[in-house]
Amino acid sequence: MDRNRVAAWIAAYEQAWRTPGTAALGTMFAPDASYRQGPYREPVVGLPAITRMWDSERDGPDEVFEMTSEVVAVDGDTAVARVRVRYGDPADQEWLDLWIMRFAEDGRCLSFEEWPFAPEKRAADAG
Structure with a gap:
């Protein structure tokens, strides 16, 4: 894998x-x-299970969101992205994730792990 192929895979994920x-x-x-x-969740294994999880996790294809990404590192078949x-709209929920991905030779993902982080509540919101 190289940075361009990883960036293309992330764009395909968003699409x-x-x-x-x-x-x-x-x-x-x-x-x-x-x-x-x-990082502490059990993996969903196999394309049928990933498909079911995917459908249950999103609000649908009309869900309003903005996604930006940066490939941080690529080493052999493994990549990390922020x-x-x-x-x-306006944004009321935000996540900053690290994605760790391992790819097969054909460019499909073998292992996907996300480390999701949400911003801390502001002191005024914590009351």
Whole structure:
């Protein structure tokens, strides 16, 4: 993998999130891929399970969000990216994630792990 291929995969991920259905997932994830939604969460394993999780986690393809990403590192088949997602218009929810991805030779993801972080509440909001 190289930075351009990883950036293209992340763009395909965003496009798939914005597209009805889950057909694109078969081109993005290997049949036996694992998808971990947080460092302490059990992985979702296999394309059918990832497809079910994908459908249950998103509000639908019309969900309003802005996503930006930066590929931080690529070493062989493994890549790390920093991804910021702001939901709503105006944005009322924000996440800054680190994604750790391992890819097969054909460019499909074998292992996806996200480390999601949300901003801390401001002191005025904590009351």
